[in-house]
Structures are given as C-alpha cells and as structure tokens.
Amino acid sequence: MREGGRISAAIEVLAEIASRHRPAAEALKDWGKAHRFAGAGDRHAIGTLVYDVLRRKNSLARRMGSDEPRAVVLAALHDIWKRSPDDIARASAEEHGPGPLTDDERALLAAAPAEEGSAHIAGDYPEWLSASLSRVFGDRAAEEGRALAERAPVDLRVNILKSDRPKLLKALEKFNAVSGPLSPWCVRIASAGPDKRNPHVEAEPAHGKGWFEVQDAASQLAALMSGAKAGEQVADICAGAGGKTLALAALMGNKGQIHAYDSDKHRLRPIFERLQRAGARNVQVLGSDESVRLDTLAGKVDCVLVDAPCSGSGAWRRNPDSKWRLTERQLDIRLGDQKAVLERGAKLVKAGGRMLYITCSVLPEENDDQVAAFLASHPDFTLQPYREHWRQAIGTEPPESAGQAKDTLLLTPHSHATDGFFMALLKKKS
C-alpha cells in the first residue's frame, strides 16, 4: 500500500472506533481481516497512526478545530510523524488516499498550534478526569498528561537469577540498550521513531535463556519496594501473569516461599512457562479454585503484595485506547475491587509484617484515598514513609513523589521517566 492508502485506512478505523465504541485493537484486527492484501508493514503503520491519534486526540482536534477522524489523522501526521504539509497533501491526493487537502486544512497544518487552553486538552486526557488529575498534580496536570501521551520505551528487567545488567547490555548492544532509570535491574531500549517498529526483544536468544523479562522500570521498583527477603513467606495476591512474582523470586534468590494467587485463572495461565524460563523455584501458584489455600495463610505472611486491579491510567503511554474507554462506572467497580483485595491481603499479614499496595494508576481515588480509607478502618496498620523504606530496600536516595502525599510514592513518566505507578507500604503492628 502507498502512504495515501494507509492514511485512508487509519481514518476508516478511527471512524469505526468512534461510531461503534469499539476497542482499537478489535477494530484494527477486523480491518486487517477485511483487507487481506495489506501486508504486515501496512498493518503496523496503520495501527501506529491510529494509536498516535488516540494518544493526543484532544490537542490534535484543537489544532484542526474538529475531532473528525480525517482532521485528527492529518494533524497526527504533521505533529507526531513530522510530515510537512506538502508531504501530507501529496499522500492524501494519491489514488486510495483520503482526497486532496482543502485550503483550510493546509492552513491549519501550517499554522503554529493554538496556545493551549484547558489542562485536559493540553494534557490529552478525558475532561471528566480533570478534577482528579488536578488534585494529584496541581498545576502540573497538563505536563503530566502530556508525558502520559508520549510513546513509551521498551523496558526490560534483568533476571539476576540467570544474568546481570552488564551481560544483558552487551547481548542487546545492537538495539542501543542502555541502563534504565531508578531500578538497578532496568535495561532500556528507546521507542522507535514514527512509523518504525520497536525491536521484537522476546525473539532474542537472551530472552529464551531467561536473562530478562519485558517489564517497566516502575513495576520493577514496586517489586523491590516490597523489601522481600530470602527465607520470607510472601503472598502476591493479584499475581496475574506473574510479572511481579518473577521479580520477587529473583529478589529472594529463590529462598523462602512465594504464594502467587489470582482470582482469574486465564490471567494466571502464562505464569508457569515464565517461572520455568526464569529459573524461579520458590513459587507456589494458587489458582482461583484454590482460594481456600490462600486463606490458610491468615496471619502467617511476612509480606503481602497487592498489585491491585485498577484503571491503568499510569500506563496510558502503552495503552492509549484505555484512557478514552474508561468510564465512571468502571472506575467505581475498580475502587470496589481494590477495597476487597486490600481486605483480603490484610488478613494474611502476620503481626509485625507488611503489605505493599500498588497500582499502575495516577488517580488519587485509587491511590491515596484508598490508603486513607484502609487505615481509617484498620487501626492495627500504619503507613511507613516511603523514603526511609526506599533507602533500606533499594539502597539509593529516594526520588521525590509526583503526588501530593508525603509518605506514599507516585512515579510518573514526566517526573521519573517510568510508567505511572503508586506504592504505599502498610505495616501491621507487632
């Protein structure tokens, strides 16, 4: 396909997403099925353009004075893909392209973008989340939103059970891999430019050998902040596909016991293969039908990790579709789930033990508000200031939190060059 055809396809897919409220991944897949002649390169370019529009939907629409799919795609080609108005005009006029640019479109593309107005437009997030994001970020809300709308790098966690960072950096030299921020385990590969592909790192021999997992630096730091030690009893009660579980096993040097539970057996499914590849041997996987076995650990666990189900707002860089699909009702459901998992986790913690509550969200309702509500109804728990704990667990100077609360840690792309991630360490009195 020529560029004009790809542009038309992106417009078509965005129209389908808007009119039928379809998830972007589904709409793209169906477009691919209906257009079998499109090659892998075409599908990749169309998908990237669609996701780039979703990252910056508000500010692109503001530039063009319209949120119609054609308008925002043209703006994305200019603002994100850095195509000149002439190049866009040429591609649009091609056979199968979306049709020649109008004089107005050309003028809007050539003009400097309007002075940014409201934070939700400059920061490219839904208006209904404005109050929440202003509460957590104050007058940085637009900047923080803007960083959450960028493309994310590829972060890898070196598996210290099988390798080390210098060795992994060497193995991935051809991708210009560098050490990532804050986490001593992080290796980072910069995001490929517009219409380029990120390297398929999971096809590398180093992955097959279990030297690394794909995991954002903030997730790595969450595992490190558990302070899990060799010999401890640890429960990862929202284990999912095991991203944190694997990091915990490495942190504990395979000594002690990790109980990895998830209420959804489908999500847990990939954990078995991942544990094997990583050489993690101290993990007991508990499926959703083994919840009774989890309950037998009541009052016995040194460290409970609650990687709570959440809105995913901290990961909007990786899943821009989710920021527009999130509804107040879904957020309410998540808030209920978070309360439930915190209750469950609290029962497992032994006297003097700890629970690390984490979310990949930047919304205060899911973070500090949940912690405050938990503490109000659990006088046997106290909040441990994150700074002190960071020094002990990670051994470096702690970063400033991007949030307003002084004892919990909020990491963000703008402030820390990681995904958005929240952590609160709750200690049970002895």
Ligand SMILES: C[S@@+](CC[C@H](N)C(=O)[O-])C[C@H]1O[C@@H](n2cnc3c(N)ncnc32)[C@H](O)[C@@H]1O
């Ligand atoms: C943020 S994801 C976990 C990601 C995972 N820890 C990782 O690092 O790959 C949250 C998980 O919580 C699970 N979950 C939701 N409600 C739960 C509940 N009541 N009890 C246990 N797990 C639950 C979901 O199935 C989902 O896998």
